[in-house]
Amino acid sequence: METLNISMIGVPIDFGQMRRGVDMGPSAIRYAGAVERLEALGHEVVDEGDIYVPNAAKLEVHPKLRNLGAVVEACTKLAEQVATAVEHKKFPLVLGGDHSIAIGTLAGLAQHYKNLGVIWYDAHADMNTAETSPSGNIHGMPLAVAMELGHEKLTHIGGEQPKIDPKNLVIIGARSVDEGERELIKEKGIKVYSMHEIDRLGMAAVMEDALAYLRSREIDGLHLSLDLDGLDPMYTPGVGTPVPGGITYRESHLAMEMLQESNLLTSAEFVEVNPVLDTKNATANVAVGLMGSLLGESLV
Template sequence: MKKISIIGMPMDLGQLRRGVDMGPSAIRYADIVERLENNGFHVDDLGDVQIGRDRLETDPQTGIRNLTAVVKSSEQLMAKVEGVMKANSFPLILGGDHSIAIGTLAGVTKFRKRLGVIWFDAHGDLNTPETSPSGNIHGMPLAASIGLGEKKLTDIGGFTPKVEPENVVIIGARSLDEGEKNLIKEKGIKVYTMHEIDRVGMSSIIEETIAYFRNNGVDGVHLSFDLDGLDPLYAPGVGTPVAGGVTTREAHLAMELLAESQMITSAEFVEVNPILDERNKTGQLAVDLVGSLFGERIL
């Protein structure tokens, strides 16, 4: 029986809107453990990483918000993920804002040296302190994970980069800052915007992504799923909604095809904000998508 270990990461320090720290609770409330157990998995819910908020600040040198607290929390999450990987269990992390990916990837890549990453998101999260319009770390985790930006973020775990740019695929992008656009071109990062999704369809994009990773010889694939990748019509409870996004059905198809590929070796679902939600619609959607990722089918 396959083992799944759930780690809650109630982080809201990577951005300014309160409420996303309750995301793990909202996803649990939608019965994620029962859903996975009913599909034949052994599930161990490890509870939440304890996020301190002793001192919230903006770093005077870099303009980054809550740098010290995010670094500390990322190191805690990294250690939890390492423990899960050592136990040969599948790490499933529930966010929290998207800055948590820094800690997740630091833990996963201690065990997978050529990791592929699917970044399912309306945003690129490729800002550095120089390009960020806000100083919010939830706009920086992918840049930090490929070794760019603030050293305290890039060097978590004692090594950098965690992931090579050629092993990253962004899906669903429709809101990119100028600095991110330049970085994508400079590093040759593969990005499927909503234009490509509309034009060729989600099935073609996921099939191309699977083939791309196989050709690159990755030793595992991490799925980093930001619920704002979906259109706010379907996922209203997110902190930075962007109109014109992925439909519920397209997202389920993506998860189903990834399940069939058996390539996904770790995953996180982030940016669920129940304060902005409608009767836990987004938390429930996160659970439904997790179900599809782990093999649920209509028939």
């Protein structure tokens, strides 16, 4: 593949959910050799360091949106940095942190891509709002926010318009979806490949179909948002919301390889690595391995 100028941005936030430790995810991914792995593929990598994350206790408290103020502040800064990276023709590679950071990533990308495609590789749909969420955790809301559903302090990050068209969204690996999310998926006509489809059709067929669908939408960019809990927890023990029966290690590498071969990818983020819950940094190592496959590494 072509050599990329990669802008690596860490977001050490764990305020979008309740399990502490995922704020150390960016450090764990760096420790697992992310920069070295990508530089070995010929890419130019600039590690921009970490976005400043404020103390949640000093910011606004909302009864149904956990740590709203801290998430808004961090995602606003992230949106600005992602937009700047794209403006300078760089490939944004965002390291989480919990999945609430995708609010900022998508807001930044939307400033440059008017018909952005998104692959959401995750066990969860992440389409709740304050009204439908059983927990109030904002890491379960980024896709709803990107469709301009939810609290205006979240939806207005990076502008008051929707950041994605729901018809340009593909979810892969879903197996834990709340009732409100199911209704929204049907209402918006969102394309979802649950574990049922992956088991029945195979990952190769799923990715071929997903990429053909996104091409038919005439997208002008493609973002991958990969939650490590999309994989089965036997491969990624260090995640906060593990769901058994997930995607295998090899299926995930195949998906990344097929994404790389598509020549559609313009940005990516890897989230929910929690070293406190991990075993010998295994989950961060998987994340870095998947980055390698995504950005040009091959077996031969």
